[in-house]
Amino acid sequence: MLDDTFNDSEYKIDGFLELTKSLPFKIEYAAYIRADLVHRFDGMAEKLAETGLRGAFFGLESLHPTASQIVGKGWSGKSAREFVPHLVHNIWQNKISAHCGLIVGLPGEGENDLQTSLKWANDNMINVIFFGLQV
Secondary structure, eight states: OOOTTTTSOHHHHHHHHHHHHHSSSOOOEEEEOOHHHHHHSTTHHHHHHHHTEEEEEEEEEOSSHHHHHHTTOHHIIIIIHHHHHIIIIIISTTOSEEEEEEEETOTTOOHHHHHHHHHHHHHTTOEEEEEEOOO
8 A cells, every 4th residue: 555644534544444344355455554643543553454454564763752853753752662562462463564664863863772772673573674864
């Protein structure tokens, strides 16, 4: 699903859910999903699962509070560490594969912070892709 804001509104997800329910078959898909909006909208996680979501890519950018603020992803630095594992393991019960994109080299984030993020990913069995930042 090529839509960088697939779940940007409840209206869109509700309509997509109705569409998938009307089909004579079940679909499966992967999409870019905004974790902050899944967190914000009650029931969105369950609706996404019901539509056939099997793979989610979260562009978290950083789990560091300062670095995430700088790139406009303040939610990631405050809430992602707790919510993403809860979403993947408890709400989605490991039925939806999640990949998180993180950027290496953001201002305010040092090597130890990156090691902490990698440890978080390993400890929580979350797939993480690191993207380098050219400075």
